[in-house]
Amino acid sequence: MSAAPPDPPPSPRAIGRDDVLPWLGATVLCLLGFVVAYFAVEPAPPARLRIATGHVDGVYHALATRYAEYMAAEGVTLELVPSAGSVENMARVQRGQVELAFAQGGVPPEVADGGEAPLAVPQSVASVGVEPLWVFSREPIDHDLNALRGKRVACGEPGSGTRALFEQVLADSGIGPLALERVPFGGQRAVEALAASQVEAAVFVSAAAGAQVEALGAEGRFALLSLKHRDALLARHPFLVGVRAPRGVFDLQNDLPPADVELVAAPTTVLCSPELHPALLTLSLMAIHAVAPPSTGILGETVREFPGAEHLELPLADGARHFYNSGPSFLYRWLPFWVANLVDRLKVMLIPLLTLLLPLSKVFPPLWRWRIRSRIYRWYSTLHEYDARSRDVADAEGREAIAAGLRRLEREVLAAVKVPPSYMGELYHLRLHIWLLLQRLKAYQLPDPGPPPAP
Missing domain, CATH: 1.20.58 (Methane Monooxygenase Hydroxylase; Chain G, domain 1)
Structure with missing residues (x-):
């Protein structure tokens, strides 16, 4: 009896189930790695942010306008939010109403009331200049703030940096709240009130390039206060910077001012919310450094310090510290903002993928x-x-x-x-x-x- 031949095995397929399973497992592992990385990576930045600037006719509102133009070219909208000044700006950035703000040195962060949740402490992005304290008077004043006693003085709106710095200097000089009449005018309104004799003196905290200061300084009929105790004020307040307005700086032909004027100046800082997206912080720093700071006209070599990380009172943001140490990354230097941000985020997501692919x-x-x-x-x-x-x-x-x-x-x-x-x-x-x-x-x-x- 002949032996029956063995049955052949079932015909294998070109790609069988067993062939697919190893690759399917690797694919699942990679997808899991991407999912984990997705939740670990920062979300995409918003396309809009806000900056509190101050008066619409001020130097820093104009500077923020140029920041907005730079960011618009990168596809980000920077909304300018006018305000009364530094005190209001500080409060807005602490309460999350804006992401960026200009703030004058010496303005402390707001402390929450007992029933309120703790307010975030803003972080410094860059110092962009210094703003001297200018006191113009209709009558001659001899280097002494006491000459303002009993007078009507336009010293800025409540909530402005002008009012805050002026009050500090008055307190240091022993001039109490009732020694003079404070008129809450600032900016162009203060200039008009001084010209119309509605006030006897007007106070400004502004760069010399500010329209109001230039106009008053070149007019010649208003006296400019030179602080004889300037060095004492600098010793009491380390955040202040001593500057000198040289003789003839406003009008050399007419010799205005007729003598050097000793001034104190408060540094102006761009602050940010601690919640600001790191990519937008980098873009903000790039805009700040791409746009020239406002010239003071009186600081000489000091103007080269701005923008920078000097003269800061609040802690420097981590992203800003890295920017000053290393500059913007290669991606942000050579790619459009949104492309650079996408690649930067995907770069982090590739780390777990490579971790899986190397052993596989x-x-x-x-x-x-x-x-x-x-x-x-x-x-x-x-x-x-x-x-x-x-x-x-x-x-x-x-x-x-x-x-x-x-x-x-x-x-x-x-x-x-x-x-x-x-x-x-x-x-x-x-x-x-x-x-x-x-x-x-x-x-x-x-x-x-x-x-x-x-x-």
Whole structure:
């Protein structure tokens, strides 16, 4: 009785389920890494932010307008929010009403009332200049603030940096709240009141480039106070800077002012909310450094310090510290803002992906080779069974059945096994081994030639 040939294995597919599973697992791991990174990465920055500036006719409102033009070119809208001055600006940035604000030195952060939640302490972005304290009077004043006693003085609106600094200087000089009449006029309104004799003196905290100071200084009919105790004020208040308005700085031809004027100046700082997006902080710093600071006209070499990280009272923001130490990153220097930010965020997301890919790159090449070769080697178990049975079959019918099975096996191998060209050699080895078994079966069917003839 002839032995039945073994059943061949099921025809393998070109890409089987077992082939897909390893790659599917790697894909799932990578996706999980991206998900984890997504929640760890900063969200995309908003396309709009606000800055509290001060009076619309002031130097820093004009400066913020130029910041807005720079940011608009990068696709970010900077909204200018006018205010009464530094005190109001400080309160707004603390309460989250704006993200950026100009603030004058010496204006402390607001402290929350007992029933309020704690207010955030703003952070410094850059100092952009100093603003001297100017006191113009209709009558001559001899280097002494006491000359203002009993007079009506336009000293800025409540909440303005002008009012805050002037009150500090008055208190240091022993001039109490009732010693003079404070008129809450500031900016152009104070200039008009002084010209119309509605007040006897007007106070400004402004760069010399400010329109009001230039107009009053060049007019010649108003006296300008020179502080004889300037050095004492500087010693009492380290945030103040001593400056000198040189003789003739407003009008050299008419010698205005007729003598050097000793002044104290408060540095002006751009503050930011601690919640400001790091990318917008970088963009703000780039705008600040791209736009020239307002010239004081009196500071000489000191103007080169601005913008910078000097003369700051509040802590410097971490992003600003990195900016001053290293400058903007390569991405922000050479790419548009939104493209640079996207690449910067994706860069962080690639870290977990690379962490997964590095070990997987060592595992998958041998796994891939094993999977390809297994498409070929799995047929050898069937081939081995044909080989073993062919040795036990003595009749021609059994050998023919095994030969038919081998031919069927070869057809199925040709139809089912798909491998890359680099593995074709091993596929041809399998076909060669099938052919060798067929040749051996044919050799079994040849008649015995008998012993060789005698010589």
